Amino acid sequence: LDDEAMKLAQERLDSLTKPQGSLGRLEEVAIRIAGITGKYIPDVPRKLSILMAADHGVVEEGVSAFPQNVTVEMVENFVNGGAAMNVLSRHVRSDLWVVDIGVKGDIPDKRGIIDKKIARGTSNMTKGQAMDRDEAIKAIEVGISMVEQAKAMGYGLIGTGEMGIGNTTASAAVVCAFSGISPQDVVGRGTGIDDEGLKRKVRAIEKALEVNRPDPADPVDVLSKVGGLEIAGLAGVFLGCAAMRIPVLIDGFISGAAALVAYKLKPLAGEYMIASHLSMERGHRVELDMMGLKPLLNLDMRLGEGTGAALAMGIVDVSIKIIREMATFEEAGVSQKE
Amino acid sequence: LDDEAMKLAQERLDSLTKPQGSLGRLEEVAIRIAGITGKYIPDVPRKLSILMAADHGVVEEGVSAFPQNVTVEMVENFVNGGAAMNVLSRHVRSDLWVVDIGVKGDIPDKRGIIDKKIARGTSNMTKGQAMDRDEAIKAIEVGISMVEQAKAMGYGLIGTGEMGIGNTTASAAVVCAFSGISPQDVVGRGTGIDDEGLKRKVRAIEKALEVNRPDPADPVDVLSKVGGLEIAGLAGVFLGCAAMRIPVLIDGFISGAAALVAYKLKPLAGEYMIASHLSMERGHRVELDMMGLKPLLNLDMRLGEGTGAALAMGIVDVSIKIIREMATFEEAGVSQKE
Numbered sequence: 001l002d003d004e005a006m007k008l009a010q011e012r013l014d015s016l017t018k019p020q021g022s023l024g025r026l027e028e029v030a031i032r033i034a035g036i037t038g039k040y041i042p043d044v045p046r047k048l049s050i051l052m053a054a055d056h057g058v059v060e061e062g063v064s065a066f067p068q069n070v071t072v073e074m075v076e077n078f079v080n081g082g083a084a085m086n087v088l089s090r091h092v093r094s095d096l097w098v099v100d101i102g103v104k105g106d107i108p109d110k111r112g113i114i115d116k117k118i119a120r121g122t123s124n125m126t127k128g129q130a131m132d133r134d135e136a137i138k139a140i141e142v143g144i145s146m147v148e149q150a151k152a153m154g155y156g157l158i159g160t161g162e163m164g165i166g167n168t169t170a171s172a173a174v175v176c177a178f179s180g181i182s183p184q185d186v187v188g189r190g191t192g193i194d195d196e197g198l199k200r201k202v203r204a205i206e207k208a209l210e211v212n213r214p215d216p217a218d219p220v221d222v223l224s225k226v227g228g229l230e231i232a233g234l235a236g237v238f239l240g241c242a243a244m245r246i247p248v249l250i251d252g253f254i255s256g257a258a259a260l261v262a263y264k265l266k267p268l269a270g271e272y273m274i275a276s277h278l279s280m281e282r283g284h285r286v287e288l289d290m291m292g293l294k295p296l297l298n299l300d301m302r303l304g305e306g307t308g309a310a311l312a313m314g315i316v317d318v319s320i321k322i323i324r325e326m327a328t329f330e331e332a333g334v335s336q337k338e
Numbered sequence: 339l340d341d342e343a344m345k346l347a348q349e350r351l352d353s354l355t356k357p358q359g360s361l362g363r364l365e366e367v368a369i370r371i372a373g374i375t376g377k378y379i380p381d382v383p384r385k386l387s388i389l390m391a392a393d394h395g396v397v398e399e400g401v402s403a404f405p406q407n408v409t410v411e412m413v414e415n416f417v418n419g420g421a422a423m424n425v426l427s428r429h430v431r432s433d434l435w436v437v438d439i440g441v442k443g444d445i446p447d448k449r450g451i452i453d454k455k456i457a458r459g460t461s462n463m464t465k466g467q468a469m470d471r472d473e474a475i476k477a478i479e480v481g482i483s484m485v486e487q488a489k490a491m492g493y494g495l496i497g498t499g500e501m502g503i504g505n506t507t508a509s510a511a512v513v514c515a516f517s518g519i520s521p522q523d524v525v526g527r528g529t530g531i532d533d534e535g536l537k538r539k540v541r542a543i544e545k546a547l548e549v550n551r552p553d554p555a556d557p558v559d560v561l562s563k564v565g566g567l568e569i570a571g572l573a574g575v576f577l578g579c580a581a582m583r584i585p586v587l588i589d590g591f592i593s594g595a596a597a598l599v600a601y602k603l604k605p606l607a608g609e610y611m612i613a614s615h616l617s618m619e620r621g622h623r624v625e626l627d628m629m630g631l632k633p634l635l636n637l638d639m640r641l642g643e644g645t646g647a648a649l650a651m652g653i654v655d656v657s658i659k660i661i662r663e664m665a666t667f668e669e670a671g672v673s674q675k676e
Contacts, residue, residue, distance in 0.1 A: 017415055018422050019403070019529040023645070024618065024638030065357070065675045073672040077355055082665025084356050090663075091656050191357040192675065280362065298636065299653070300362030307361070314652050315637070318429050325428075327420025334411040337403050337530065 001035030001271050008040035009323060016326040017334045025296060029274065029319040036247045036272055037156070042320050045156025045247075047094035047313050049306045050146055050237055051078065051085060054102030054229035055121030056166030057130065061204040063169045065193045068121075071165050072105040078163070079112035084303055085161055088310035092317070094159060096306075099146065101139055102164075102229030116142045118229055125173065125208040129225040136224035136232045143236020144243070151244045158241055158248045159276070159313055160255040161306020162230045165191075168281060171257035173205045173226035175283050177214040178260060179290060188253070188281040188302075219264040227261070234258030235265070242269035247316070249309035252279035252302065256287035263291050276312030277301060339373030339609050346378035347661060354664040355672045363634060367612065367657035374585045374610055375494070380658050383494030383585075385432035385651050387644045388484055388575055389416065389423060392440030392567035393459030394504030395468065399542040401507045403531045406459075409503050410443040416501070416643075417450035423499055423643035430651040432497060434644075437484065439477055440502075440567030454480045456567055463511065463546040467563040474562035474570045481574020482581070489582045496579055496586045497614070497651055498593040499644020500568045503529075506619060509595035511543045511564035513621050515552040516598060517628060526591070526619040526640075557602040565599070572596030573603070580607035585654070587647035590617035590640065594625035601629050614650030615639060 009031045014020050021027060033042045053075050059068050077083045078098045081090075089096045099114045100107060104121035107113055118138050122130035131139075150158060168190035175186050183205040189198060205226075212225035223232050235258040241248035242262070250259045250273055262269045275293040278284060280302035288295060296312050329336055347369045352358050359365060371380045391413050397406050415421045416436045419428075427434045437452045438445060442459035445451055456476050460468035469477075488496060506528035513524050521543040527536060543564075550563035561570050573596040579586035580600070588597045588611055600607045613631040616622060618640035626633060634650050667674055 016422075017412065017420060018641050022529070022639065022641040023422060024640065026637060026639070067673050067676055070673050073670070074355065077665060077670040077672055080665070080670065082355060082663075082670050084354075084361060084660060084664055087659050087663045088656060091652075091659055191360070296637065299364060299634065301360065301364070302362065303356050303360040311653075311656065314429075315649075318426060318649065321425050321429055322422060325420075325425045326422055327415060327418070332411070332415040332418065332420045334415055335405050335408050338405055 002038040005038050005040045006031050006035040009034035012040060012323055015328040017329055017332050023322060026319040026322055029316055030323045033247055033320060036245055041324055043156060044317060044320050046154050047157045048150050048155040049089055049094045049096045049159040049161055049310055050099065051096060051161035051163060051306050052099045052101045052230035052233040053163040055104035055164055056170055056228055057122045057124035058126060058169050058204055059166040060124050061126055061200055062197060063201040063204050064165045065191045066165050068165050069105060071103055071163055072107055074163050075103060075107055075113060083305060084307050085305035088307050092310050092313040094310055094313055101142055101233040122228055125226050126204050126211060129212055130227060131224050133220060133224045136220050139229050139232030140236035143233040144240040147237055147240025147244055151246060156246060157313060157316055158246055159306050159309030160234050160237055160249060160251050161309060162234060162254045162304055164228060164230050167228050167230060167254045169201055169204060170226060170228040170231060171254045172283050173208050174222055174257040175286055176205060176209060177222045177226055178216050178264060179286060181286060186283040186286060188283060219261050223261055231258045235261040238262035238269055238273060239266060242266065242272040247274055248272055249274050249276045249312050251276060251306045251309040252304050253281035253284040254304055256284050260287050260290060277308035340376040343376050343378045344369050344373040347372035350378060350661055353666040355667055355670050361660060364657040364660055367654055368661045371585055371658060374583055379662055381494060382655060382658050384492050385495045386488050386493040387427055387432045387434045387497040387499055387648055388437065389434060389499035389501060389644050390437045390439045390568035390571040391501040393442035393502055394508055394566055395460045395462035396464060396507050396542055397504040398462050399464055399538055400535060401539040401542050402503050403529045404503055406503050407443060409441055409501055410445055412501050413441060413445055413451060421643060422641055422645050426645050426648035430648050432648055432651055439480055439571040460566055463564050464542050464549060467550050468565060469562050471558060471562045474558050477567050477570030478574035481571040482578035485575055485578025485582055489584060494584060495651060495654060496584055497644050497647035498572050498575055498587060498589050499647060500572060500592045500642055502566060502568050505566050505568060505592045507539055507542060508564060508566040508569060509592045510621050511546050512560055512595045513624055514543060514547060515560045515564055516554050516602060517624060519624060524621040524624060526621060557599050561599055569596045573599040576600035576607055576611060577604060580604065580610040585612055586610055587612050587614045587650050589614060589644045589647040590642050591619040591622040592642055594622050598625050598628060615646035
């Protein structure tokens, strides 16, 4: 991060017509954006949400409340503009890229999606590794190249989102692998599974960890053994944003697992991340704590798709507008503190 | 509230392409707006922030970090568009009415403000009552009439804001009078007073309560003895919104004191209020707890002006857009939960 820009941003914020620090976390975000972009008065960014969709072999174990074909169906819903993520993206004026990085089925109408399919979903991680190491690396590279493209197109703020039936199971396995915390302390209800399903979910993760023995010191090992293609792709997005100095918003639990992979690969990448919200999915807090990040919003959301990140884009915009548009004490002729 | 509209709103939310309840508090807000407006698919509202400014005789006691003339100076800043509240109002596309309901000094350029001055600030409440009962009632009526006007102009969502050096002291006194909690457990640093000032602030409130003995069973008595003109005016705004079925956002601590007065006068008025955020000013939580309200945002803000309410307008807008714009499972051809 650019310390000089952060210092100047702090000085500018302190000169504006408000008690010092009284805008709390908005000021913190403005300073962070200054540090990332190197501009102490940052531009209001052109915004992009990257939503990666993929399927998970582990759904065979009965870990999700919804059938697997919902992944394809929701991709179509995104393309047609009817999902929550579309509503939120329009609201904050973010563009939305929907990337098929590993959906099992065929998407009937490919207009409107970005086809980067690496495999037709992962394999069932309770029976062996979810994907090859090469596939995981390829998926990370897809994420990085998306950010390169976004940068070339002038985007200055990126949100992360995902769709994939079964992906809270993979994310929980990733968190367990890195943290050593037992599955039952990380697993949540995802899209709303019942008590029996929750037990199956815990058992599936236990089995996946036992069968694969992912090495926490090797994030790509964790990713390929118990992760997912969208998780790998988004890890690439986080790495790309750090490399290209673009602030990037973590959404919920799955996006957080991807952020954690990126952070484990490159701890510095954490400096470029902003935690948008705290998901109801309990493992999300574990992820954020591991990276030392504090979420901006807490609205009891647990939808994913990038919805929390999109909402937080409005907060980032506001924080930048504060530093850009407010008058200083001098400009406004307002008396200072006595 | 309209129970039928709330029931239909809940059913509609449950039919949309997302796990039920997964948008958390956004869904709660949408249902509340349906109940207030009687429309289960509410319109995206035209938004208005009403900012009331007034001065406080108690500043003679050295309770504020800023000099009294900052009230006038900030009113000018609002008119010129340079304050945080202007930035936030523009961001969420809310109009902003700046009302002089009791500023001590003369505002040099009255274009751009609404002149409803009832008195040149309150009297020093440590030496007698802050204002006459008649003045308090008149200020409440100003608030109500502002809402009538707003309703006639088609506004469908109102935010509350204030400016007035010394008004966290008056607000704390109001909260103490209603709750019986001792001043030192309610008082905060306002615009940033030091330790010595904080002691003066506590003593001033203790003295004001002792000298005036406000009757907690008579909210207008509390208001006139230890309140403020902007607090009374905003209490009228809350009452007017309840009477005219317009959802109204509580901002921070001072706006919360006004909400509490309205709630004590008419407990049903609480149903029309939405708590926008939790202020860093510690008494704010006391107020919200007394009304059983849970804030939407917690961004460590403590600026007032209506900034928290303005930020939350974006959340309200989004919650309404969710219920208006998302596709149902049937429309999108997405499979339901198994």
